[in-house]
Amino acid sequence: MRQSQAFIPTMREVPRDADVVSHQLLLRAGYIRQLSSGVYSYLPLAYRVLNKIMRIVQEEMDAIGGQAVLLPALQPQELWQATGRWDDYGPLMMKLKDRHERLFALGPTHEEVITALVRDEVKTYKRLPLILYQIQTKYRDEYRPRFGLLRGREFIMKDAYSFDRDEEGLDQSYWAMYHAYERIFQRLGLSFRAVEADSGAIGGSHNHEFMVLSSVGEDTIAYCSACDYAANVERCEVSPPKPDTVIRDDVLDAEELPPRKEVPTPGIRTVAEQARMLGLKEADIIKNVVVMADGEPVLVLIRGDHQMNEVKVKNVLGARQVEMASEEDIRRLFQTSPGFVGPIGITGIKIIADWAISTMRRASTGANRDDWHYIEVNPERDFKVDLYADLRVAMHGDRCPRCDAPLQFTQGIEVGHVFKLGSKYSRALGATYLDEEGIAREMIMGSYGIGISRVMQAAIEQSHDAEGIIWPMAIAPFEVHLIVASEQDEGQRSLGEALYAELRDSGWEVLYDDRSERAGVKFKDADLIGIPLRVVVGKDSAQGLFEIKVRKTGQTYKVSRNELEPLLRNLKHDVSALVADED
């Protein structure tokens, strides 16, 4: 492509509304423009990158027997009500009405549509397994779009769905997909990690997220320093305490623990204030979190220095939805303000506690009376708990649930997710097949996503420098950036034209900077745009020498015209082998 005619609006200034580097670079280098909050236009360079990502994804999907389809983005309300997700997704769905006042959603995902389709068309075991996939624009009315393409309201996603006869078949489809994802992200040139993720109420033992490691990631990953365990902290298990540290009724008396005492703590709001006022550590405080699980109040006890994990609470309770109780709810149930709630003397409300509570002695907790707390509180002696479980977020100092080595933590951008669905959707929508015996059975499904537009930005987040983007070869908009230093120099200009034709004839994707700009401008733009290999036709071209520069390493080579193409070929091979540095 000739740059003199290309639509690549680069900018020198940093746009005001972008504050993560990858977002700034996409704007400055002329890849995207914002239309509305979380909604972007993809300009020619971006569209080329997206196409390369999509091509790789398609190849790997096809390689495991996936078949490409294109499903409607516009989906009627009834379909979503059949699975209960019209309400579950709630405000996250973009909704609209047609002229007859019928409600529709712009699809945030396509389980309903695909399941209904397969239900209507696939009736026999002979047609299973089946893997269908599509690459399509999705819509989610995010509570807070941010970071450019990383969390948009409109974005491009590859979603795939597998239909199998049974769990065994699903397992095969799942792992075929898992390995396809590994190949995809390798080919894309990303540094990534597959981590165990929350499977939620849907169940299923296998459920992995593919994370690009990056400090701007919205997810925290826990990984083991010794074995290959890695999990989203939402999911990361915390091992129960050693049995001998747990308080038991029968040993309590012998320990001669002081009796519990009520002390005034006027006006305190937080665990930190409570600890300071009482001269205790945060780890000596029992934090009381009131949640509403499908409308039922539950008191959750967490050690003061720990964080409650809402996902784990939801799973332990088997609830569809768990949310924090409102201040009014708390007052009604406990006759006190948030901050002074406690488990002592509470009846009729389910109490669950994190494992850590079971090892606490001489702790402090709320007295269910404004401005008062208890101290010298011991679990079991002073209150009973309905259930002890792993309810907190893993944190620094915790150990690997597999091998007990220390856990490490890092941030990640979720770019892919493979998910065993089981029969949730086939059951709700009646997707059954007849087996050899003529018996109707539910199809067993899996769901697999890749954020195509998010991958583009994640790649930049992972691979850039102070001057601009550094694309992995596999997804660069062009392979070679050919620059004529001085368009006014007739010799350089004609050599540039000749090289442009020559490189294209040998199959290279070339962006040819034939603009009549000063060399400095061209170099700055080239760094910003981030094409992996640069060929410069400059002063030395009169002596038959050309310069090749590798964007990533900054290495330059002076070569003759004959050596040029072979060296580019070698460099392309070398650069392709480089994987982005971890952030």
Next chain:
RNA sequence: CGGGAUUUAGCUCAGCUUGGUAGAGCGCUUGAUUUGGGAUCAAGAGGUCACAGGUUCAAAUCCUGUAAUCCCGACCA
């Protein structure tokens, strides 16, 4: 949804306190001189100052409302 901020030329911003003919840099157009890391000089084009209402002889500026965009938070009682 709660809190905060912003909105003036294509971009980044000043002007507002103290009301009186709309500004700068970059970008864009034309010309000259330049020509290997975002050149210099000269001459230009370009704005319903987010929108609506109000106060005033007079509003970018003061008041009220609305909208858009961004940031922080929405589990830590």
